Amino acid sequence: MNHSMEMQTQTHPRDETEVMEPWAALEGRASASPEENADLPADDNMINVVDIEPTPPNGGYGWICALAVFLINCNTWGVNAVRYYPRTFVDHTS
């Protein structure tokens, strides 16, 4: 019984997060938000997984968001860039 509890603490996910993010160890842990806890099994080891950064969706609606940011870039930086076209005048005193 004691042995199995020791095994659990040795493979504690918290250690793995400390290895991956050394600066996070100094900053402290984020509080677990209810949404992230909802899908996880109620297990001692798994509760601390929410302290790691939440897994990004990596696709799906994200591509629509990329399209939205594309449009924004078109209209902000694109319109900004129109200023540079075309500098056919060379002498600014005319």
Added chain:
Amino acid sequence: MAYYKLNDTELQASYFQYAIIGGLSISQALTATPVVTMSHRKIGLQPTMLLGTLLIFVSLLTSSFVTQIWQLILSQGMCFGWGMGFLYIPATAVLPSWFSTHRSLAVGLATSGSGLGGLVYSVVTNAAIQSVGVRWAYRIIASTSLAMNLLACVLLKETGGRAAAGPRQERGWRLGIREFGRIEVALVVLWGLVTEFGYIALLYSLPSFAASIGLTPTQGSVANALFNLGLGLGRPVLGWLSDKMGRINMAMIVTAMCAFFCFSLWIPAQSYGVLLAFSVLAGATCGTFWCTVTPVLVEVVGMKKFVGTFGTILMALVLPTTFAEVVAIEVARVSGGKETNDYTGAQIFVGFMFLAGALSIWLLRCWKVWQVELDRQGADERAQSTTVRPKYWVSWLKPRFLFRLWHV
């Protein structure tokens, strides 16, 4: 805006004033960062972006009615800049949180909008000015950008877990001056600074350079169009490669490539063909900072602190971008004390700026390699080193870290 100078006699102003407008819009976008971040936190993503859309629309619309240069400075400089800030900054900050392995590709695709948008808008504006005049051209741009920005505001959402603003998330969002004390953030700022100078100088000098080597204005505008095309096409490719080969790796390689192209293709360019080749290649490689800064920053500070650090870096870039165009004018046109057609000074300046940028990224990569090695050494080593933290500022600057071929 350049057309006002050509066509409207009542809007004569010096080069300096026009350059300030350009610098002002970008720098105001960056200055708006603290306000924008606060607004994002307090009133949410979509109201912030809607405010930006409104500001841009108002700015372009009022630009069509101006009669004095100071009005143009206000409308197209400041108002547009703030609108750009309200739109661009939250959007850019939100996008990386949607991706993990495809992050660079998505950001590359998104930032290619600036190149493709610049291309399309310049062609459209040209045609519009020829047919209906400058003022109506402004109104056309105002309405099309309004429509597209509204669409973008509707489409963009934050990832679910991040939307709940807890106290820790707010802390990650805070713009911290202490961030600059961290050497890796300082390196990113340095990289951004020098590549911004290079980028704006390049952007500015390329059109007039075509005229200086004897090409017609049409050929000059084709070179420009190719430059923007390079921007538009190069960034997704860069993003995809970054995901495969490492984000900091690719940022370094591409910045160095841009410097290489400046020195090898631009300086000896005396003919149309070479200039076109340079335009495309330079377009593909010079906009590296804006394309890769967000994934690189996530690599450097982690997703949690990304928003705050991104804001801090943008604020650090305010002053350089305000004056970058003025610097570009001075370097490009006033070589040897008087106006000349000799662009060698500008070319060397741009080349060295990108070289300096590549060097800073190389050092950043070295830091990251050190970090990764530190992580790989495992928890037991860290438990042993209880007394002394490695000296933060220079212990990572070792040759074995500089030259290690890792996927960072």
